[in-house]
Each structure stands twice: as C-alpha cells, then as structure tokens.
Amino acid sequence: MVPAPPKVLTWFLLLLPLMTCCSNIAQTHGKALIKIRKDDGGSKKKDHNSTLVLVVSVLLSGSVFMNVLLAVASFFVAFHLNPKVNKLVQPNPVASGINLLVFTYEELNKATDEFKEHLGSGAFAAVYKGLLPFDKDNGKSIAVKKLHNLVSEGDQEFKAEVGAIGRANHKNLVQLLGFCNEEQHRLLVYEFMSNGSLASLLFGPSSSRPNWYKRIAIAQGTARGLFYLHEECSTQIIHCDVKSQNILLDDSFTPRISDFGLAKLLKKDQTRTTTGIRGTKGYVAPEWFRNMPVTNKVDVYSYGIVLLEIICCRRNFEAEAEDENQMILSDWAYDCYHYGRVDVLVKNDDEAMNDMKMVKKHLMVAIWCIQEDPSFRPTMKKVTQMLEGTIPVPIPPYPSSFISSL
Numbered sequence: 001m002v003p004a005p006p007k008v009l010t011w012f013l014l015l016l017p018l019m020t021c022c023s024n025i026a027q028t029h030g031k032a033l034i035k036i037r038k039d040d041g042g043s044k045k046k047d048h049n050s051t052l053v054l055v056v057s058v059l060l061s062g063s064v065f066m067n068v069l070l071a072v073a074s075f076f077v078a079f080h081l082n083p084k085v086n087k088l089v090q091p092n093p094v095a096s097g098i099n100l101l102v103f104t105y106e107e108l109n110k111a112t113d114e115f116k117e118h119l120g121s122g123a124f125a126a127v128y129k130g131l132l133p134f135d136k137d138n139g140k141s142i143a144v145k146k147l148h149n150l151v152s153e154g155d156q157e158f159k160a161e162v163g164a165i166g167r168a169n170h171k172n173l174v175q176l177l178g179f180c181n182e183e184q185h186r187l188l189v190y191e192f193m194s195n196g197s198l199a200s201l202l203f204g205p206s207s208s209r210p211n212w213y214k215r216i217a218i219a220q221g222t223a224r225g226l227f228y229l230h231e232e233c234s235t236q237i238i239h240c241d242v243k244s245q246n247i248l249l250d251d252s253f254t255p256r257i258s259d260f261g262l263a264k265l266l267k268k269d270q271t272r273t274t275t276g277i278r279g280t281k282g283y284v285a286p287e288w289f290r291n292m293p294v295t296n297k298v299d300v301y302s303y304g305i306v307l308l309e310i311i312c313c314r315r316n317f318e319a320e321a322e323d324e325n326q327m328i329l330s331d332w333a334y335d336c337y338h339y340g341r342v343d344v345l346v347k348n349d350d351e352a353m354n355d356m357k358m359v360k361k362h363l364m365v366a367i368w369c370i371q372e373d374p375s376f377r378p379t380m381k382k383v384t385q386m387l388e389g390t391i392p393v394p395i396p397p398y399p400s401s402f403i404s405s406l
C-alpha cells in the first residue's frame with residue numbers, strides 16, 4: 001500500500017550490487033600487488049609487471065571510486081530536482097513493522113485541491129477526494145478524512161491508535177495509507193473506493209443494485225473482513241460501527257470495511273444515541289443499553305442487521321413501509337421466517353426467488369447474529385463458515401427469547 005520508491009532510488013539500489021562487485025575486483029588487484037612485491041625483487045620483468053599492475057590497480061580503484069561518487073551524486077541531484085519526488089513518498093514508521101505516510105496539512109490541502117471534492121460527511125468527520133501529488137500520471141486516488149473531535153489529544157495515543165489501524169491489512173478492509181497529526185488538524189488518508197458505499201448501492205436507484213449473487217459475495221467478504229479484525233489481526237479491533245455506509249466497494253466491487261479502529265479515537269459524547277454508546281441507531285447491539293461488557297459480539301449483531309439489508313435491499317427501519325409490521329426489518333424478517341414466508345422478503349428479486357434455499361440460509365444466519373443474548377450469537381469465524389457452507393446452520397431461536405435472563 002505504501003507507494004513504490006522513486007525510480008532513481010530503484011536504479012541506485014540495482015546499481016549497488018554492481019558497484020560492490022567492481023570494488024571487490026579493485027581490492028583483489030590491491031592484494032595481488034602486495035604479494036608480488038614480497039615474492040621476488042630481483043627480476044626486472046616482474047618489476048615491470050608489478051608497476052603495470054600497480055598502475056592498473058590505481059586506475060581501477062580510482063574509476064570505481066569515481067563511479068560510486070557519480071552514482072551517489074546523481075541520486076541526490078535527481079531526488080531533489082525531480083518534481084514527482086518529494087517527501088510525501090518517504091514512509092515514516094509510526095510503529096514497528098508498518099510504514100504509514102506522514103503528511104503535513106499543507107500537503108493534504110494541495111492533494112485535495114483545497115478540499116474541493118467533498119465525498120460526504122458523517123457524525124464525526126468529513127471526507128474529500130484527493131490525488132497523491134507524486135503519482136499524478138498514474139493517479140493514486142485517495143480519500144482524506146478530516147476528523148472533528150478526538151478522544152486522545154495526546155500525540156502518542158493518537159499515533160498508537162493510528163498505528164493499530166495501519167497494521168490491519170486484509171483484502172476486505174479499506175487500507176489506511178497515512179495521516180496528518182498537527183495541533184489543529186487530524187486527518188486520515190485512505191485508499192479511494194470508486195464504487196461508493198453499500199448503502200448507496202442497496203438503497204439507491206434499483207438500476208444500481210447488485211444482483212443476488214453479487215450480494216451473497218458482498219455478505220461473505222464483509223464477514224471475512226470482520227473475522228480478520230476480531231481474530232486474525234495482530235491487535236484485536238472491535239469495529240463498533242458496522243453498518244452499510246461503512247462497507248465500501250472497490251473497483252472490482254469487493255466489499256471493504258471502513259472506519260474500523262475509529263471508535264477509540266472518538267470522544268465519548270460523539271454518539272447519536274445515549275452518551276457512551278458507540279454505533280448507529282438501528283445497528284447497535286442491546287448490550288450497549290444495559291450495564292453489560294461490550295465485546296466483539298456487538299459487531300456480530302450489527303453485521304446481522306447489515307445481512308438482512310443485503311438480503312432484502314432495504315434499510316433496517318422504514319417509516320413509510322407498506323405495513324406497520326414491516327417498519328422494523330429485523331421483526332418483519334423474523335416473522336416471515338417463522339411463518340415460512342421467506343419469499344415475501346425478496347418478492348421483486350427474480351434471482352433470489354429462484355434461490356430460496358440460499359435466501360433462507362442467509363436469513364437464518366442473520367437471525368443467529370441478532371440474538372439479544374450476545375453469548376448466543378456466533379463468532380464472525382462461525383458466521384463466515386456458515387455462509388461459505390463449511391458448517392451447517394442450526395435452526396435459530398426467536399431473537400428475544402432469552403431477554404429475561406439478561
């Protein structure tokens with residue numbers, strides 16, 4: 001994800017073994033010279049040879065030295081004169097093992113053309129499109145996220161959190177490329193996702209809706225990304241704001257989870273619900289509202305809601321629903337499952353209508369994910385396995401059946 005080193009640097013690195021090889025030859029000549037002089041001082045011919053060897057050696061060593069000098073000099077000249085190469089390309093290790101680009105505010109101001117193209121705003125940030133200046137020809141597009149308020153005012157805490165986000169690297173995650181950490185400005189720089197958010201695809205015009213099979217692939221990719229964050233990442237990350245706006249689609253419509261790791265960077269009161277609760281209304285797990293520990297099962301709950309949205313191509317809450325019973329998607333979906341009318345959920349979707357077994361399987365997984373009791377919800381690993389068909393999906397209980405035991 002970190003851009004390739006500039007071409008001149010690559011040349012220099014390629015030249016290095018060659019130059020080392022040349023200097024070895026010179027050293028070999030040097031050593032031969034000393035040996036000859038010690039061996040025989042009487043022979044004129046040998047004296048003559050020795051002088052020749054000495055002259056050749058001096059010339060060779062001199063030329064090698066000049067070559068090295070020239071290569072180093074041309075590297076520095078090219079590095080400073082080439083307008084495509086500037087300090088943006090120099091990765092800066094924030095934590096061991098990761099290289100994130102460190103930007104100044106001015107550099108990002110330039111990269112976004114003074115924050116001209118506004119991609120959208122959420123509760124705690126505004127996002128702008130940009131182009132990395134050293135790669136104008138090939139255009140490495142970026143999304144620059146301006147964070148409004150942060151919990152960790154300290155430099156070290158911010159860097160630690162950003163480091164954890166940067167270390168997470170999986171094909172189903174939006175990769176963090178770098179950041180800006182100045183007193184007044186905290187910005188995060190991500191890969192640009194050309195196909196927008198899952199929410200805009202699912203709930204936008206019907207012509208933009210991914211078909212049933214693409215939706216299945218999106219559901220599986222998202223589950224895999226969350227499984228990685230929970231169990232495979234070096235620092236475990238609970239997302240805390242899984243929702244269809246935070247699932248973005250890249251050039252090939254691969255789902256990429258965004259905004260993971262942000263929960264820790266935000267101030268406590270930056271929520272849309274009750275103080276202390278992270279996440280977005282409609283997607284938040286019930287334990288946020290009860291005095292219960294928050295675990296990675298909060299993400300499983302939110303994923304279950306997203307899965308229902310993916311199956312039905314509708315928002316988790318619709319005030320304008322045909323029928324009052326259909327307003328809350330999770331209630332309506334469970335009713336349909338319970339009464340054996342899963343088809344009603346996908347009635348306008350021919351491909352899904354012809355694949356009812358799979359629709360039912362996905363619905364059952366979703367119902368497991370939205371169980372009120374977090375311990376009843378499967379892990380994201382199990383969810384992935386059930387969706388991929390490596391383990392069967394047991395009959396799910398009614399989501400609120402165990403509410404009294406909480």
Ligand SMILES: Nc1ncnc2c1ncn2[C@@H]1O[C@H](COP(=O)(O)OP(=O)(O)OP(=O)(O)O)[C@@H](O)[C@H]1O
Nearest residue numbers: 119120121122123125127143190191192193197245
């Ligand atoms: N890497 C990216 N590439 C392309 N578009 C992006 C990228 N990151 C965010 N966006 C877009 O920017 C917009 C704002 O994103 P942001 O994460 O700030 O808000 P949100 O996720 O919609 O809402 P919230 O802040 O409430 O979670 C969204 O419409 C999103 O699609």
Ligand SMILES: [Mg+2]
Nearest residue numbers: 122245246259
């Ligand atoms: Mg977001």
